[in-house]
Amino acid sequence: MAALTTARAALGLLPRRRPATLPAREPAVLAVTVDREHLARYDRVCGFRLADTLPATYPHVLAFPLALRLMSAPDFPFPVVGLVHVANRITVRRPIDAGAPLEISVRAADLRPHHRGRQFDIVTTAVVDGEEAWRGVSTYLRREGTAERREQGERPAGPAPSARWTVPARVGGDYAAASGDHNPIHTSRLGARLFGFPRPIAHGMWSKARCLAALEGRLPAAYTVDVAFKAPILLPATVAFAVMPDGEGRRFDLRSAGTDRIHLTGHLAGQPT
Numbered sequence: 001m002a003a004l005t006t007a008r009a010a011l012g013l014l015p016r017r018r019p020a021t022l023p024a025r026e027p028a029v030l031a032v033t034v035d036r037e038h039l040a041r042y043d044r045v046c047g048f049r050l051a052d053t054l055p056a057t058y059p060h061v062l063a064f065p066l067a068l069r070l071m072s073a074p075d076f077p078f079p080v081v082g083l084v085h086v087a088n089r090i091t092v093r094r095p096i097d098a099g100a101p102l103e104i105s106v107r108a109a110d111l112r113p114h115h116r117g118r119q120f121d122i123v124t125t126a127v128v129d130g131e132e133a134w135r136g137v138s139t140y141l142r143r144e145g146t147a148e149r150r151e152q153g154e155r156p157a158g159p160a161p162s163a164r165w166t167v168p169a170r171v172g173g174d175y176a177a178a179s180g181d182h183n184p185i186h187t188s189r190l191g192a193r194l195f196g197f198p199r200p201i202a203h204g205m206w207s208k209a210r211c212l213a214a215l216e217g218r219l220p221a222a223y224t225v226d227v228a229f230k231a232p233i234l235l236p237a238t239v240a241f242a243v244m245p246d247g248e249g250r251r252f253d254l255r256s257a258g259t260d261r262i263h264l265t266g267h268l269a270g271q272p273t
Helices: 002-012 036-046 058-062 064-071 170-179 189-194 204-214
Strands: 028-032 084-092 102-114 117-128 131-143 163-167 223-229 237-246 249-256 262-269
Touching: 028 064, 036 058, 036 170, 036 204, 058 064, 058 102, 058 117, 058 131, 064 102, 064 117, 084 204, 170 204, 204 223, 204 237, 204 249, 204 262
Parallel strands: none
Antiparallel strands: 028 102, 084 131, 084 223, 102 117, 117 131, 163 237, 223 262, 237 249, 249 262
16 A cells, blocks of 8 residues: 555556546445454554444545545546644444444545645545444545745634653554555655654644544444644654543643644534534
8 A cells, every 4th residue: 555655646647638527426435344464453553442442433434435536536636745734523323343344435426625725535434234333424625826834823822631641653553554644754764854854743633533542432333533734743652632521522732841832623413513
């Protein structure tokens, strides 16, 4: 998968005429059976307990090859390189047994303006026994023009953290190996510098998974969890996780320990939407 990712990303940098709209073809579909060893490796990297039920973020990893193929196709309006993952919503309609065959589908939707360019969604579904059991919506930003950056990483001091985590430098490579996403900004100091980062950064979906792992045992059977990725986690790092009641749900965030720089904000609602 590393070679595939690199090759597709490199091809996307070649100059060519691109369409102005998202591809309108039918969703790509993939039949998947979970590899228990791979699942266990993913669980360990993200902090989940080993279990027979899939973590909420795991279908996102299963769908990655389809999403990459879609976004690196000739009829996609943007190159994969340079896209910024800014938000992710996951709806768990019911727990998914790790032994259940899944039908994964991926499509692109809702190309729309953003103050820094344009953004769109990659919509993924996981069907079990003919019924949708899981849905994920990843929002990506294509930066364009010279719009002034709105700093969103600095916020007023938050609540006392529920936990502090040391995030070692190896997390970038370990998550890449478990997820199949080998973007060099996560695995290489040189690759990170080419995109303006002083050192590799953690995958956003690793940070979301780590937050959900901290909530294990307190999650309902069906829920929706939204996150916004605010600022990258430069590896290695120490981060502070805080969770707060919010009506019938919970709000949570992940900050740089000692600076209150927000990396991620999230909301979990007990009923799917």
